[in-house]
Amino acid sequence: MSGANNDVMVILPGVVVAATAxxxxxxxxxxxxxxxxxxxxxxxxxIVAAGVATAQWIDxxxxxxxxxxxxxxxxxxxxxxxxxxxxxSMVALDKFAYYCxxxxxxxxxxxxxxxxxxxxxxxxxxxxxxxxxxxxxxxxIGMAISIDVIALFVAFELxxxxxxxxxxxxxxxxxxxxxxxxxxxNGAFSSAILLFGLALLxxxxxxxxxxxxxxxLNNLGADAQSGLVIVALxxxxxxxxFKIAAVPxxxxxxxxxxxxxTPVTAFMSVGIKAGAFVxxxxxxxxxxxxAPEVWTAILTILAVLTMIVGNALALxxxxxxxxxxxxxxxxxxxxxxxxxxxxxxxxxxxxxGERVLDTSGSSAVLFYLGAYAFMNIGAFGILVWIRNRRAxxxxxxxxxxxxxxxxxxxxxxxxxxxxxxxxxxxxxxWGKLYLFTAIVNAGMTWLAVLAVIMSAVSAYYYLRVVWYxxxxxxxxxxxxxxxxxxxGAVQAGAVEAGATVAGAPVTVGAAGALxxxxxxxxxxxxxxxxxxxxxxxxxxxxxxxxxxxxVLGLYPSPLISAAQGALRVLxxx
Amino acid sequence: MSPLDWWLLLAMLLFCIGAFxxxxxRNTIVVIMSLELMxxxxxxxxxxxxxxxxxxxxAGVLFSLFVITLAAAEVTxxxxxxxxxxxxxxxxxNDHFDEMKG
Numbered sequence: 321m322s323g324a325n326n327d328v329m330v331i332l333p334g335v336v337v338a339a340t341a342x343x344x345x346x347x348x349x350x351x352x353x354x355x356x357x358x359x360x361x362x363x364x365x366x367i368v369a370a371g372v373a374t375a376q377w378i379d380x381x382x383x384x385x386x387x388x389x390x391x392x393x394x395x396x397x398x399x400x401x402x403x404x405x406x407x408x409s410m411v412a413l414d415k416f417a418y419y420c421x422x423x424x425x426x427x428x429x430x431x432x433x434x435x436x437x438x439x440x441x442x443x444x445x446x447x448x449x450x451x452x453x454x455x456x457x458x459x460x461i462g463m464a465i466s467i468d469v470i471a472l473f474v475a476f477e478l479x480x481x482x483x484x485x486x487x488x489x490x491x492x493x494x495x496x497x498x499x500x501x502x503x504x505x506n507g508a509f510s511s512a513i514l515l516f517g518l519a520l521l522x523x524x525x526x527x528x529x530x531x532x533x534x535x536x537l538n539n540l541g542a543d544a545q546s547g548l549v550i551v552a553l554x555x556x557x558x559x560x561x562f563k564i565a566a567v568p569x570x571x572x573x574x575x576x577x578x579x580x581x582t583p584v585t586a587f588m589s590v591g592i593k594a595g596a597f598v599x600x601x602x603x604x605x606x607x608x609x610x611a612p613e614v615w616t617a618i619l620t621i622l623a624v625l626t627m628i629v630g631n632a633l634a635l636x637x638x639x640x641x642x643x644x645x646x647x648x649x650x651x652x653x654x655x656x657x658x659x660x661x662x663x664x665x666x667x668x669x670x671x672x673g674e675r676v677l678d679t680s681g682s683s684a685v686l687f688y689l690g691a692y693a694f695m696n697i698g699a700f701g702i703l704v705w706i707r708n709r710r711a712x713x714x715x716x717x718x719x720x721x722x723x724x725x726x727x728x729x730x731x732x733x734x735x736x737x738x739x740x741x742x743x744x745x746x747x748x749x750w751g752k753l754y755l756f757t758a759i760v761n762a763g764m765t766w767l768a769v770l771a772v773i774m775s776a777v778s779a780y781y782y783l784r785v786v787w788y789x790x791x792x793x794x795x796x797x798x799x800x801x802x803x804x805x806x807x808g809a810v811q812a813g814a815v816e817a818g819a820t821v822a823g824a825p826v827t828v829g830a831a832g833a834l835x836x837x838x839x840x841x842x843x844x845x846x847x848x849x850x851x852x853x854x855x856x857x858x859x860x861x862x863x864x865x866x867x868x869x870x871v872l873g874l875y876p877s878p879l880i881s882a883a884q885g886a887l888r889v890l891x892x893x
Numbered sequence: 894m895s896p897l898d899w900w901l902l903l904a905m906l907l908f909c910i911g912a913f914x915x916x917x918x919r920n921t922i923v924v925i926m927s928l929e930l931m932x933x934x935x936x937x938x939x940x941x942x943x944x945x946x947x948x949x950x951x952a953g954v955l956f957s958l959f960v961i962t963l964a965a966a967e968v969t970x971x972x973x974x975x976x977x978x979x980x981x982x983x984x985x986x987n988d989h990f991d992e993m994k995g
């Protein structure tokens with residue numbers, strides 16, 4: 321199963337994305353003033369990569385997955401199956417990898433569209449932005465295909481390093497620079513801890529390949545519970561916890577999410593989290609599945625703390641970016657339930673002594689990552705869009721009266737908030753349903769009860785946004801000026817509605833009229849609306865995200881079957 | 894104790910010194926140096942495991958080469974960020990990075 325052809329085939333989607341990144345970097349110096357082509361090149365590269373992954377998915381048909389090894393259907397990593405590994409079993413193709421590649425490409429395209437509003441003002445930095453974004457996505461794809469701790473660590477760093485730069489992308493801005501340095505120090509610290517954990521795992525088993533580590537731990541027998549393995553797993557879990565911002569390793573997240581440019585924040589909260597989750601899902605459920613008690617216990621502690629603290633800290637936030645940052649921490653806690661479900665209940669011994677791995681927990685994780693991508697990118701997209709239309713400091717007070725001034729935006733935001741809360745029939749509901757079902761089936765009902773209670777708590781801060789948008793007047797309106805403010809708001813609303821229908825550009829004057837009329841934050845208005853015209857791409861990203869939340873919510877079966885198909889175990893059909 | 898245990902002990906000691914430096918020092922340049930110390934401590938462990946552990950197939954040596962490369966990339970990005978921050982704030986002391994709280 322080796323040979324140059326196979327090697328390249330295995331990493332082909334990643335190669336396409338990385339090559340596109342290089343093309344973007346080069347094109348940046350060649351296109352002169354026509355920088356607008358760069359996002360199109362980047363998006364085209366991602367679409368080609370997604371196409372390659374889809375073609376491979378169809379081509380390989382009913383192959384097995386890395387989990388076949390765990391299920392005992394064969395002696396090798398792929399059972400007797402036909403799945404392909406490359407580079408001396410460093411990376412492997414399976415449906416799991418395809419699903420993740422597709423998901424990452426969708427996240428990437430949505431982020432590129434979303435950044436339209438933001439990059440319009442920074443045309444000279446477009447090459448770096450899109451190139452680095454593509455490199456992060458390459459790293460994320462690497463996380464999904466790696467089946468060796470060396471490949472995992474390289475992918476982990478490839479995913480992390482460009483993100484540090486993206487977080488500090490607004491040069492000269494103190495908050496952005498602070499976000500970058502905080503993210504860098506915490507990220508590099510967690511990488512080192514993860515690396516030490518992986519090294520100890522190597523010390524315990526003498527192997528770096530997932531399947532060989534699993535076999536090595538099996539051979540250790542009772543020694544698999546030894547101090548060395550436990551310390552290794554704790555360190556790996558700490559490195560992982562940092563990356564997904566699980567409590568108590570979350571302290572960097574709110575500052576970084578607030579200081580980074582909003583499109584980057586959207587990408588970090590969704591993309592980096594998805595990349596980390598799929599990489600460690602594979603590590604935990606393939607390599608160290610023999611010691612499930614240890615890592616399940618560690619992750620359970622993390623999940624409980626993350627759900628409680630994340631939701632509790634989100635409650636008082638009045639800055640929407642910070643609120644979404646803490647809520648993103650809480651969501652990491654929900655997703656952890658899927659991982660715990662794999663370890664807690666589902667590694668049972670079958671009739672003939674083979675290990676049977678139920679995949680419902682893993683597929684719930686994959687489904688939730690897809691669902692979360694749509695609703696969270698959408699929510700951040702709304703912030704980008706409002707910021708594109710008028711002065712906006714991301715505070716709760718500023719969205720008061722939004723239902724009147726920007727009715728469509730308010731409807732979309734309501735959709736995302738309801739979906740994040742988990743209200744049926746939106747996609748967030750199905751995501752939570754699958755996660756909670758998986759954890760109940762794994763026999764940890766108390767964890768599901770806690771998660772449901774915490775979801776109810778989260779309704780407070782999500783629905784408060786909706787309440788402000790619909791039932792609060794715009795702030796700073798003196799009684800005498802109320803008429804003028806309403807006139808301005810109605811005018812701007814009318815213009816926005818017009819723009820939505822006819823696609824006509826909204827004049828800066830109308831946005832200005834709203835600002836003057838409402839007097840919104842005029843006293844401290846060092847921020848002005850981005851005056852580069854309406855960002856069509858950002859609006860389109862929000863529209864696609866809301867369609868995703870709504871349509872996939874009403875008709876979730878394609879995404880569900882994709883998530884389940886990604887994990888189909890050969891033996892069980 | 895076997896030779897491997899001594900090497901792992903040395904690696905763990907260096908790793909902890911590095912971790913202490915990251916957590917306790919104020920100067921971001923020193924913090925980055927401490928991060929490098931942590932990574933190099935792991936390198937010692939990896940090479941020692943490859944040398945002394947039976948059946949380890951030398952993968953640790955390969956791993957440490959990757960780590961050296963990644964550490965170089967990491968310090969490049971880190972110093973770039975520190976310099977960008979120095980231009981904005983005229984300081985590399987990390988207790989001045991306190992714009993955002995709560």
